[in-house]
Amino acid sequence: MEDIPETFRASGAVEIRKRLQEICGGKILDVATGSGNFIEALTKMLKDYDCFVGIEISEKELKSARKEFEGLPVEFMKMDAEHLKFENNSFDTVCISYSLHHLNNTDRVLAEMMRVLKPDGYFLVQEMFSDGEQNKEQKTHILQHHWSAEIDSLLGTVHHKTYLKQKLKDIIESLPLSKLETYESAIPITCLVCDKRFNCKGKGEVTSDQFVKEIDDKLRRLGEHADLEIRDRLKREGQKLKERMKEYGMANPSSLFLIGRK
Numbered sequence: 001m002e003d004i005p006e007t008f009r010a011s012g013a014v015e016i017r018k019r020l021q022e023i024c025g026g027k028i029l030d031v032a033t034g035s036g037n038f039i040e041a042l043t044k045m046l047k048d049y050d051c052f053v054g055i056e057i058s059e060k061e062l063k064s065a066r067k068e069f070e071g072l073p074v075e076f077m078k079m080d081a082e083h084l085k086f087e088n089n090s091f092d093t094v095c096i097s098y099s100l101h102h103l104n105n106t107d108r109v110l111a112e113m114m115r116v117l118k119p120d121g122y123f124l125v126q127e128m129f130s131d132g133e134q135n136k137e138q139k140t141h142i143l144q145h146h147w148s149a150e151i152d153s154l155l156g157t158v159h160h161k162t163y164l165k166q167k168l169k170d171i172i173e174s175l176p177l178s179k180l181e182t183y184e185s186a187i188p189i190t191c192l193v194c195d196k197r198f199n200c201k202g203k204g205e206v207t208s209d210q211f212v213k214e215i216d217d218k219l220r221r222l223g224e225h226a227d228l229e230i231r232d233r234l235k236r237e238g239q240k241l242k243e244r245m246k247e248y249g250m251a252n253p254s255s256l257f258l259i260g261r262k
Contacts, residue, residue, distance in 0.1 A: 015185075099127075
């Protein structure tokens with residue numbers, strides 16, 4: 001436990017890590033992998049694995065990921081998650097982390113993940129939720145996420161508000177999975193392997209100045225892409241978020257980690 005900050009030990013992430021250390025991942029598919037943060041965490045937590053394939057629609061994210069995993073058994077591919085270009089039963093493990101709220105057709109993506117997963121294979125999901133006992137710092141993150149999601153949607157980018165916890169459970173429980181295990185954590189498991197974990201205490205790396213810049217950048221991008229009344233409302237809400245950040249700070253919301261078998 002010496003590699004885990006004291007503040008993380010009651011978060012639930014430690015329990016998740018212990019469970020992952022019992023899993024032989026085999027050939028693993030990470031859907032909507034982004035820059036590969038979830039893959040990095042799994043390489044350090046799983047009992048063992050053969051290789052990873054990370055798929056992502058953003059070429060910018062893929063370019064960044066490929067640099068980080070050079071020389072490791074990790075392949076990154078540009079691919080639409082709704083139309084996976086893999087044969088049935090191709091992977092021993094499939095996973096998706098913090099990306100369900102970015103999917104245009106969640107049911108289609110999850111069905112595709114089930115299709116390419118081998119019988120008895122592992123299905124891993126990590127996703128934040130907005131309700132429950134979130135503290136003021138976490139609520140700042142949730143409010144900012146909802147605000148950003150509305151702007152992104154106005155700009156034509158798929159970005160849904162943070163799910164409620166029961167809704168997340170309902171989505172995964174609707175899949176033909178057995179032995180479903182549900183864990184809850186105040187921090188993402190990626191924080192357990194972050195080089196800065198002994199400094200940030202699970203609150204993330206966003207400073208107050210960066211937060212203000214992100215709000216202003218979002219408003220700039222919005223420009224004239226909404227009517228005046230909506231723009232004025234979003235500006236007012238953005239200002240309130242800046243004030244809230246200065247008063248309370250911001251931390252990662254709580255998340256669910258679900259493990260099922262096909």
